[in-house]
Amino acid sequence: METVLAFVIGGLYAAGLYMLMRRSIVKLVIGLALMSQAANLLIFTLGRLIRGRPALIPPDAAALAGPFADPVPQALILTAIVISFGVHAFTIILVKRAYQTVGTDDLDDMRNTDLLS
Amino acid sequence: MVVAVLSGFLLAITAPGVVRLTRGASGWLLALLPAALTVYFVHYLEPVTAGRAVAVSYPWAPDLGVSLSFYLDGLSLLFALLICGIGALVVVYADRYLHGHPHLGRFYVYLLAFMASMLGLVLAGNVLTMFIFWELTSLTSFLLIGFEHEREAARAAALQALLVTGAGGLALLAGLVLLGQVGGSMEFPALLNGGRAIQSHSLYLPILLLILAGAFTKSAQFPFHFWLPGAMEAPTPVSAYLHSATMVKAGVYLLARLSPILGGSDAWHYMVVGVGAATMLLGALVALWQRDLKRILAYSTVSALGALVLLLGLDTVLSVKAAMLFLLAHALYKGALFLVAGAVDHETGTRDVTRLGRLARAMPLTAVAAGLAALSMAGLPPMLGFISKELLYEAQLQAPRAAALVTGAGVLANVFLVAVAGTVGMSLFFRRRADLPKTPHEAPPAMLLGPLLLAGMGLSWGLFPEVIANSLLSAAVSAVRAEATTVKLKLWHGVNPVFALSVLTLAAGAGVYAARGVIRRVGPLADIVGRWGPQRWYTLLLAGLNGLARAQTRLLQNGYLRVYLMVIIVTTVGLAGFALLLWGGLSGLIGDLSDVRPNEGIIAGLILAAALMAVLTSSRLAAAAALSIIGYGVAIIYMLFSAPDLAMTQFAVETLTVILFVLVVYRLPRFAPLSGRRARVRDALLALLAGALITALVLTATAVPRQSHLASYFVENSWTRAHGRNVVNVILVDFRALDTLGEITVLSVAAIGVYALLRLRLEKPTGREHSPPEGTCRLGEDV
Numbered sequence: 001m002e003t004v005l006a007f008v009i010g011g012l013y014a015a016g017l018y019m020l021m022r023r024s025i026v027k028l029v030i031g032l033a034l035m036s037q038a039a040n041l042l043i044f045t046l047g048r049l050i051r052g053r054p055a056l057i058p059p060d061a062a063a064l065a066g067p068f069a070d071p072v073p074q075a076l077i078l079t080a081i082v083i084s085f086g087v088h089a090f091t092i093i094l095v096k097r098a099y100q101t102v103g104t105d106d107l108d109d110m111r112n113t114d115l116l117s
Numbered sequence: 118m119v120v121a122v123l124s125g126f127l128l129a130i131t132a133p134g135v136v137r138l139t140r141g142a143s144g145w146l147l148a149l150l151p152a153a154l155t156v157y158f159v160h161y162l163e164p165v166t167a168g169r170a171v172a173v174s175y176p177w178a179p180d181l182g183v184s185l186s187f188y189l190d191g192l193s194l195l196f197a198l199l200i201c202g203i204g205a206l207v208v209v210y211a212d213r214y215l216h217g218h219p220h221l222g223r224f225y226v227y228l229l230a231f232m233a234s235m236l237g238l239v240l241a242g243n244v245l246t247m248f249i250f251w252e253l254t255s256l257t258s259f260l261l262i263g264f265e266h267e268r269e270a271a272r273a274a275a276l277q278a279l280l281v282t283g284a285g286g287l288a289l290l291a292g293l294v295l296l297g298q299v300g301g302s303m304e305f306p307a308l309l310n311g312g313r314a315i316q317s318h319s320l321y322l323p324i325l326l327l328i329l330a331g332a333f334t335k336s337a338q339f340p341f342h343f344w345l346p347g348a349m350e351a352p353t354p355v356s357a358y359l360h361s362a363t364m365v366k367a368g369v370y371l372l373a374r375l376s377p378i379l380g381g382s383d384a385w386h387y388m389v390v391g392v393g394a395a396t397m398l399l400g401a402l403v404a405l406w407q408r409d410l411k412r413i414l415a416y417s418t419v420s421a422l423g424a425l426v427l428l429l430g431l432d433t434v435l436s437v438k439a440a441m442l443f444l445l446a447h448a449l450y451k452g453a454l455f456l457v458a459g460a461v462d463h464e465t466g467t468r469d470v471t472r473l474g475r476l477a478r479a480m481p482l483t484a485v486a487a488g489l490a491a492l493s494m495a496g497l498p499p500m501l502g503f504i505s506k507e508l509l510y511e512a513q514l515q516a517p518r519a520a521a522l523v524t525g526a527g528v529l530a531n532v533f534l535v536a537v538a539g540t541v542g543m544s545l546f547f548r549r550r551a552d553l554p555k556t557p558h559e560a561p562p563a564m565l566l567g568p569l570l571l572a573g574m575g576l577s578w579g580l581f582p583e584v585i586a587n588s589l590l591s592a593a594v595s596a597v598r599a600e601a602t603t604v605k606l607k608l609w610h611g612v613n614p615v616f617a618l619s620v621l622t623l624a625a626g627a628g629v630y631a632a633r634g635v636i637r638r639v640g641p642l643a644d645i646v647g648r649w650g651p652q653r654w655y656t657l658l659l660a661g662l663n664g665l666a667r668a669q670t671r672l673l674q675n676g677y678l679r680v681y682l683m684v685i686i687v688t689t690v691g692l693a694g695f696a697l698l699l700w701g702g703l704s705g706l707i708g709d710l711s712d713v714r715p716n717e718g719i720i721a722g723l724i725l726a727a728a729l730m731a732v733l734t735s736s737r738l739a740a741a742a743a744l745s746i747i748g749y750g751v752a753i754i755y756m757l758f759s760a761p762d763l764a765m766t767q768f769a770v771e772t773l774t775v776i777l778f779v780l781v782v783y784r785l786p787r788f789a790p791l792s793g794r795r796a797r798v799r800d801a802l803l804a805l806l807a808g809a810l811i812t813a814l815v816l817t818a819t820a821v822p823r824q825s826h827l828a829s830y831f832v833e834n835s836w837t838r839a840h841g842r843n844v845v846n847v848i849l850v851d852f853r854a855l856d857t858l859g860e861i862t863v864l865s866v867a868a869i870g871v872y873a874l875l876r877l878r879l880e881k882p883t884g885r886e887h888s889p890p891e892g893t894c895r896l897g898e899d900v
Contacts, residue, residue, distance in 0.1 A: 003708025004721045006815035014808025015728040021679040021800040023791035033744055037751050048823055054759040055844035057836050069759030070828045071844040077763055079860050085770045086867035093874045096781045106791055
C-alpha cells in the first residue's frame, strides 16, 4: 500500500505546487491546502502503514504487545492538522480582505504597496 | 593596565555630557585622561628598559585560546607614549578647532574611543585581542573621516578607508589564526619564545602574505596607499592623530612585533623592502605636485610609512634602530605640521599652497613651530630628524642586499621631502605673494600648544638624544630584535659618507624646492599612478560590486512568488534527484502492489482524481468540493491504517474548512485564466517533476526497514507512568504537553488575527479611489 500512497502523495504535491504557481490568489490558497494534506500523508506513510492495530493499550494490559501503528508520527500529524486549520482560516480571511482592499485577485497586481495611497 | 585601556572607552561615553556642561573648557578637561595615562606609562619606562616586560591576562574564551591579555615591552611602550601624549595635545587642540561645532561631543566620543582602541592594539598580548582592537581602530577611523557626513566626499573617503583597511583586516585575521595554530599559542610572549622556527613550516608563506596584506593596507603601502590622502577629508586634528602619528603606524607596529617570528626570510625581505621602497618614492614624488596643504602632508606621510616598512624589511640591528628613531621623529614633526596646517586653514580659510604666504608676521608662534618641524623633516641639525636621517642612511648603506639601490631610493625620496619641508615650513610663512580669503590672526593657545610642544621636543631631543636613546629607544629596539640592545645616539658624527649623503640631499632638495612651481604644473600630467592606478581599480571594483548586487537582487528578489517557487523546485529536484540517482539507485523505486485492497485503491484513485479536478476546474465551488473529497479521502486512509484520532480530527477540521472556504470564496470572482498556455504547461511540468521526486523519495525511504526507539518508549510508559491507554493522546497531552500548549497558542493567535481582519475598517483611500467589484462585501461588513 505504501507504493500507492507514494503516488498519491506525489500527485498531491504536484497539484499543490502547480496551484501555488498560479496568479490567482484563491488558487494559491487551494494550493496551500493541497500541500498540507500531502505533507501530512507523507509523514504518515514514512511512519509505515499497518492495518487495524492502533496504539491503544487494552484495559487488561499495562503495555502493548505485538505489532502496532507508530504513535509518534500520528501525534505529529494531529498537531499539524490543527495548526494548518488555523493557518487556512487566517489565509482565507486575509485573502478576502486583500481582495476587498486592492480590488484584484491577481498576485501580479499586488506587488505595489503604494496601491492604497 | 586593563583600566588604562578601558578608561578611554568610559570617558568616550561621558564626553558629550562633559562638552555640554563645560562649554569651551571641555578640551582641557578631557585631555586630563590621556595626560594622566602618559604619566602612567612613563612610570613603566624604568622596569621595561631593564628588560622586564609587564604582562597581565584574564580568561576570555579559554576554549578558543582567547584571553584578554596585555603585554607591555619596549615597543608597546613607545607606541603607548605616542598615543597618549599626542592624544592629549590633539584633544586640547580639537576643542578650539571645532569650536562651536554642534557635534563636538560626538567627535570626542569617536576620538577617545579611537585612542582607547589604539592603546589596546599596541598593548594586546594575544593575537586575537590585538585583532579586535585593530578592527576597532578601523571603525573609529571610519567614523572620524566621515565626521562631516553631510559632505559626499567625506562619506566616500570614509567608506574607502573602511573597505580597504577592512579587507586587509580580514586577511590579517586569517593570517593570525593560522599563525596561532602553527605556533601553538595565541599569546605573543609564547609566540616570541618560539623564535623563527615557524619559517620552516609549509604554511609560513600563506601566513606571511596574509599578515602583510593586513599591515600594508593599514599602513597605506603601495598599492593600497590611496585611501590615506582621501582620509584627509577628516577634521585636521584627526589627520594629525590617526592618519599620521598613530593609526597608520599600526601596520608598522605589527611588522615590528612579528619580525622576530616572521622576519629575516627571503620572502620577507623582498616583499617588505620592495613595497616599502616603492611606497617611499611614490609618496615623496606625488607630494611635490599637490596644492592642498593636507594632501602634501598626507603623501609625505605615505612616504615616511614606506621608509619605516623598508627599514623593518632590512631586518638588521641598525635598521631597527633607525626605524624606531624615525618613527618617533616622524610622529613629532608630522603631528606638529598637521596641527599647523589646521591652524593655518582655520585662520586663513584656505589650504591651497599657491595662495598661502606672508603668514610669519600674523602668526609668529605658528611659524616657529612649523619652521622647527620642517627643519626636522628636512633632516637639518640640530633636530631629531637629522639624527634619524643619518641613521637611516647608515642602515641603508649597510643593507644586506642591494645596498646601493636601497640607499639610492632613500636619498631620492629624501630629496623630495626636503623640497616638501621647504614648502610647508618656509613658503607658507615667508612667500611674498598671498591671496587669502580671511585676514589671519595668531592661533589661540589651545591650538599652539600642540605644534610648539611637538616641534620643541624634536629640537630638545635632537640636542640631547641620549635622554631617549638609553631608555625608550633601547627598550623598543630590544623588543623588536628580541635581544638586549643598547642605542647610542650622537648629534654630530663627523664628516663621513653618511654626512656627505646628507649634504647632497639638502643641496638637491633646495634645487627641487626652487623648481616647485614648474613641478606643480608639469607633475599632474605625469601622474600615471593617479589616473590608472589603484584608486581607479577601487572605483571600478566598487561599481562592479554594486552592479552585481543590483542585478542579483533584481533576479532573485523579483517579487513574483512563482519565480521563487520555480527556483526552489528546480534546486531541490536537481540536488535531491541527483543524490537519489547517485546513492539511492533506482532499485527501491520498484514498488509492491500485492497488498493493496480494492477499497483502498478506490480511495487513492478518488483523491488523485479530486486533486486533478481542483487544478482544472474554473468553478470555485467545484474546487471547494474537490478539496473536501481529498480531505475526507485522507481521513479514511488514516482510519484504515490504525489512526482513529487523526481520522476524527481530520473529519471535523475538513468540515469546518470547507464551510469557511465556501462562505468566503463564494464572494470572490470566478477563476479567470490569468496565465497563458505556455506558462501553464511550464508550471505543470515543473510541478510534476517535483511530485515525481517526492514519489521516488517515499518509495526509496519505505523500501528500507524502519526502527523506532521512540514508539516502544511511549508504548511502554503510556499506561505505567502517564496513566493513559490511548498512546497518541498521551503523547500530546502528557509527554509533549508543551508542544500542544504552543499549538493552542498558534490557534489563538490565528483566531485573534481572523477576528481583527474581520473587524478592520480601513480608511477610505485618498486620491486614487476604486470601488470594489460587484458581488463583494463592503469593508467592515461581517461574513
